[in-house]
Amino acid sequence: MISAGPIAAAGAPLARRNPVxxxxxxxxxSLLLIATLDPVAPAIAIAIELAVLPLFGIRHRVLARRAWPLLAGAGGILVTLVLFAADRSGPVLLAAGPVLVTQGVLVTALGLVLRMLAVALPGIIVFAxxxxxxxxxxxxxNAKAPARFALGALAAFRLVPLLEEEWRMISMARRARGVDAGRNPVAxxxxxxxxxxxxxxGAIRRGTRLAVAMDARGFDAGIPRTVARRQHFTRADTLLVVAAGALGAAALAVSVLLGTFRPLLG
Known part of the structure; x- marks a missing residue:
């Protein structure tokens, strides 16, 4: 079953911070890391993210299980760029028939893959x-978001674990009707x-029914809603945001000092 709930250890200092x-x-x-195309800044950012992971109460092995689709996608992007990139500048590192790997291709591919991991991992950690x-x-x-948007997102998030079960039911129903691909890869x-x-x-139909049900229960009434649990934004939460910005800027500063900084624009 797809897990959408928190996996942090109870009492972890950063896991207890305000969700906003x-x-x-x-x-x-993450936004600071988008400014560069070099592999140095995102590599430093990934090292920072893994270093602070215990403060969020998550083990590295548990995070790897949660982020395995991201890791698989990063591997696919790396192989695709190395094999099919148009820019083949720089010294040749590997030449095996039609496969030609140059330093320029490898740096570009590593920069893209590392940046993707560095940008996506913070979001995975937050939702985990x-x-x-x-x-x-x-x-x-705290963010003064519309209640319709926030509660709709909450309802959709709660429905995520149902996707795996529905996939299994569709597959079993088709197998019962004799629909099977066998060993044919195209099939x-x-x-x-x-x-x-x-x-x-099925997801669109369920979402439509959910939206109608929420409207019928007054979620779009426009009347200010009360809250059962107060969420306080404290000084420690502000320090967390400031520290994240400082660490992201530090990763970019190291890239600039090393001379590897490649701006996204310009």
Whole structure:
């Protein structure tokens, strides 16, 4: 079953911070890393993220299990760029028939992959250490987000674990009707695509029913809503956001000092 709940250890100092503060810190840290194309700044950022991970109460092995689709996608991007990139500048590192790997290709591919990991990991850490209900309450109270948006996002987040179960039911139903790809890779790809489409259609229908049900219960009434649990934004939360910005800027500063900084624009 897909897990969407928090996996942080109880009592971890950063895991207890305000959800809006954690989200703002992750966004600020990630946005700073988008400014460069070199691999040095994101590599430093990943080292920082892994270093502070115990403060969030998450083990590295647990984070790897939660982030395995991201790691698989990063590996695929790296292989694709190394094999098919148009720019082949720099010294040749590997030449094996049609495969030509140069220093320029490798630096570009590593920069893209490391930047993707550095930008995505903070978001994974935030959602792995935050209860969805607390996040919705904090968005309404501290970020002044519309209740319709925050509660709708909460409802959608709660439905994520149902996707795996629905995928299994669709696959079992098709197998019961004799729809099986066997060992044919093309048939497997077609069956996978059709299953994804069926899952998407089911998700849209469920979302539509959920929206109608929420409107029927007055979630779009426009009347100020009360909250059961107060979410306080303290000085420690402000320090978390400031520290995230400082660490992101430090990673960029090291890249500039080493002469590897490659601006995204310009």
């Amino acid at each position: 503060a954690k989200l703002a810190a992750a966004l600020l840290f 250490t935050t209860d969805a209900t607390d996040l919705a309450d904090a968005l309404i109270q 497997k790809l077609r069956l996978f695509a059709s299953t994804v489409f069926a899952l998407l259609v």
